[in-house]
Amino acid sequence: MRFSAEFETRFAEMVTHYPTRRSALVPSLLYAQDEVGSLTDEVIAELALRLELTELEVRNVISYYSMLTTKPRGKYNVQVCTNIACMLVGGEELLDHCKKKLGIGHKGTTPDGLFSLEEVECIGGCSWAPAIQVNYDFHENLTNPKMDQVLEEYRKKGTQ
Amino acid sequence: MAFLVSHPDEVRVISKRFGQGATDIDRYLQLDGYKAVRKAFTMKPDDLINEVKNSALRGRGGAGFSTGMKWSFVPKQSAKPKYVLCNGDESEPGTCKDRLIFEHDPHAVIEGVMIAALAVESHHGYIYIRGEYRYLSVIMQKAIRDAYAKGFLGKNIFGSGYDLDIYWHGGAGAYEVGEESALMESLEGKRGIPRIRPPFPAVVGLWGGPTVINNAETLAAVPPIILGGSDWYAKLGTPKNGGTRLFCLAGNLNKPGVYELPMGYNLKKMIYEVGGGIPNGRSLKAVVPGGSSTPVMLPEEIDVAMDFDAVAKAGSQLGSGGVTVLDDAACIVKFALRTMKFYRHESCGWCIPCREGTDWLEKTLIRFHSGGGVEKDIDNMYYLAENMLGKTFCPLGDAAAMPTMAFVKKFRKEFEDHLHGKPCPFEKAGAAERQPVLA
16 A cells, blocks of 8 residues: 655654664554544555554554544544543533534544544643644634634635 | 743743744754753763752652652663653643643753763663644654754764764553553553563663653753753752742633742642632632642642642642642532543553552442432542552552542542432532633
């Protein structure tokens, strides 16, 4: 299977950084997932081959890390933190608002494939709570109206 | 991106370049960048270790172990390569400080890793950043490339004849990986389960080689220590607690934010003056002083110096610097439940007391909070938590047990108020106000 040129350059460099090839596994899985959308059987087979691992060894690692997924997510994965600092200032209410607004629950995806929703653990936005990430972008000090704006911006971006 | 705050009581050592454009290597050089490592080249490894020992710098990840001592445990002679590993897997709930360091001053971390490498005579460093912090990985990868381009990393750095490689490494979502032995497993491309100790990483670490593992903030404090001297740094704090630290003020506060304050700064002052006190005319109910794993403190317990020893004496822990403040609309049972939900989710499942204990505690707390609790649940929760303590390979079990025991012990009355099918007395009061202050 083929990855982007950017992935290949990064991968080729990364494997030179460690005394064992498998050390490149976790970051490679995440970069591959970002390109392909999820860790498909094909991606798993390819990385296993390249890093001299069995597919089972790769799957074992995938199942441990919460960001890694074998199931496709929406184009924009909305990750709402409800851990302690966010909870104290409305993180749970924000999650409920997103559920209503998007019409999906935890780990659900909208029928048009644009949004996924996930309740996540602490993302390091505690002093700017409540905080969310959409894919890798942080949005902080949110209120329900601000959340609506954020979703609207992604909707525009995603349907252009 | 996270915005910066300031307060007159701040002492800026680690945050002095925040907001100054120091991600650019030339700007970093203008702001005293890479001066400390040049000075380190004129010092012997033992002198570097002693300087850091004398500075009374203690691990900012949470355990508070002497950084210089940790370095001194690395054997001088080793058949296997030695490694320096920067722990940037920041994920203790309530903690968001390393994020600012990576965002504003990535070269300070690189320089800290370099000095640590010189001190233990290592030629290989890794900077591990949690997967969620992708934008910070981009910043760090560029910073490392720029350092290579200047000849600060690679072969014969600064023309010294010393070779040193430093690489970025990324995670993919796992709190447990912040624990040092799980961090090494993850870097080796495996599930992040802890290793049994001894042997400690300083002797047998990454790929079996001696390994120094320090938190990103700890390493960022090293260049200023080498430049300013250990006496200066030690005196910024309290005895045996040198320097400053980034405190992440969060929760029900008027002015939450990350503030750099001297070690030993008074917690009450931190909440009411630096953090601006409690909003909405509410009053203080409790404080979790050092990340979600540290035992909760009552308002009457917070007149305490925020250093490792004083907070321990007061029955809690300084931990990771995440100060989470609860107002009187917060429900402790709910808070305990959310804390336990986190630990249950993050428990790697390797040790039975942690895997089973967190699950049982979460289930009990769910039932209890929804009004289905019975009186004996209260003692059972305490007993369960107590039986997790010290019985796991890594501190995650303790991290789940310690706060639970404190919640039950200090807020027993509130647990009792949830008994006999009564609805949570706080649910309604809190909801209306749970909106951010800085909206």
